Amino acid sequence: xxxxxxxxxxxxxxxxxxxxxxxxxxxxxxxxxxxxxxxxxxxxxxxxxxxxxxxxxxxxxxxxxxxxxxxxxxxxxxxxxxxxxxxxxxxxxxxxxxxxxxxxxxxxxxxxxxxxxxxxxxxxxxxxxxxxxxxxxxxxxxxxxxxxxxxxxxxxxxxxxxxxxxxxxxxxxxxxxxxxxxxxxxxxxxxxxxxxxxxxxxxxxxxxxxxxxxxxxxxxxxxxxxxxxxxxxxxxxxxxxxxxxxxxxxxxxxxxxxxxxxxxxxxxxxxxxxxxxxxxxxxxxxxxxxxxxxxx
Amino acid sequence: xxxxxxxxxxxxxxxxxxxxxxxxxxxxxxxxxxxxxxxxxxxxxxxxxxxxxxxxxxxxx
Numbered sequence: 001x002x003x004x005x006x007x008x009x010x011x012x013x014x015x016x017x018x019x020x021x022x023x024x025x026x027x028x029x030x031x032x033x034x035x036x037x038x039x040x041x042x043x044x045x046x047x048x049x050x051x052x053x054x055x056x057x058x059x060x061x062x063x064x065x066x067x068x069x070x071x072x073x074x075x076x077x078x079x080x081x082x083x084x085x086x087x088x089x090x091x092x093x094x095x096x097x098x099x100x101x102x103x104x105x106x107x108x109x110x111x112x113x114x115x116x117x118x119x120x121x122x123x124x125x126x127x128x129x130x131x132x133x134x135x136x137x138x139x140x141x142x143x144x145x146x147x148x149x150x151x152x153x154x155x156x157x158x159x160x161x162x163x164x165x166x167x168x169x170x171x172x173x174x175x176x177x178x179x180x181x182x183x184x185x186x187x188x189x190x191x192x193x194x195x196x197x198x199x200x201x202x203x204x205x206x207x208x209x210x211x212x213x214x215x216x217x218x219x220x221x222x223x224x225x226x227x228x229x230x231x232x233x234x235x236x237x238x239x240x241x242x243x244x245x246x247x248x249x250x251x252x253x254x255x256x257x258x259x260x261x262x263x264x265x266x267x268x269x270x271x272x273x274x275x276x277x278x279x280x281x282x283x284x285x286x287x288x289x290x291x292x293x294x295x296x
Numbered sequence: 297x298x299x300x301x302x303x304x305x306x307x308x309x310x311x312x313x314x315x316x317x318x319x320x321x322x323x324x325x326x327x328x329x330x331x332x333x334x335x336x337x338x339x340x341x342x343x344x345x346x347x348x349x350x351x352x353x354x355x356x357x
Contacts (some may be wrong), residue, residue, distance in 0.1 A: 184343070
């Protein structure tokens with residue numbers, strides 16, 4: 001056995017455990033089927049293996065071995081493609097689709113998690129090699145903390161205030177608070193909508209948030225998350241019963257209209273609050289304004 | 297070009313409001329109009345929208 005066997009082993013174990021831990025947390029984003037999990041754990045194992053051998057390779061003066069990492073990079077880009085394709089295919093069969101922005105966000109997360117795992121493997125092996133197993137474990141703990149921090153993005157409740165508002169009809173126009181949602185003509189449908197419908201008003205806390213929640217992908221993500229958690233009163237052939245999110249052009253508030261099967265205001269508000277702010281939807285116009293201020 | 301929304305049928309109690317053609321249904325009264333609209337909504341998989349008191353349209357979204 002070479003000097004590096006145990007350090008590499010530590011790196012691989014840490015990385016694989018970290019990948020398992022990260023799979024556990026994304027219950028909303030991924031169908032937690034066994035086969036899906038196996039794919040990602042196996043890829044995580046490969047990633048952490050590659051990360052772990054990098055330092056020993058350098059110490060052995062096998063500098064070219066590091067080019068393996070580039071192979072890994074292209075491999076994990078493939079993971080992103082795979083996730084994107086699968087989820088896009090499945091999206092058309094969802095009662096309420098995830099939307100392209102959400103899917104892209106999930107795909108990016110899956111790719112980047114493999115890099116985090118790789119990094120964790122590299123760091124723990126390095127820690128072990130420079131001193132002893134305890135520094136290796138310390139490095140592992142640090143990398144887990146870093147991974148956790150990088151992994152968890154912002155949540156909607158950080159950027160908006162959420163309040164309940166009962167949907168109502170003005171003639172055939174459906175409103176949540178003062179925001180127009182859609183035209184529903186039939187009195188029968190109107191009754192159903194009033195019975196099952198719930199409305200929520202998202203008031204942005206600042207100007208950046210206003211642009212972020214205006215993003216159609218972000219709004220679809222809200223509808224999807226609420227639907228997954230609370231169910232939806234809808235079927236194919238009832239297109240009138242559709243959850244929608246519309247925007248108040250005046251002040252940037254967004255009205256979310258949903259038809260959950262579990263009518264629980266508090267739960268719904270906490271679910272909307274926990275919706276991730278999609279990184280592709282985040283806009284920061286005030287940053288630009290600040291910079292322009294600097295120029296002048 | 298892709299059409300995203302289009303009118304599948306119009307239902308009215310006032311023939312002067314909608315020009316005759318395929319997919320136009322004339323009804324005697326409001327109750328009949330609502331029944332026809334409900335049926336067509338289910339059949340055509342579109343949404344029944346109310347355009348004024350006398351006209352419904354079924355729109356595919």
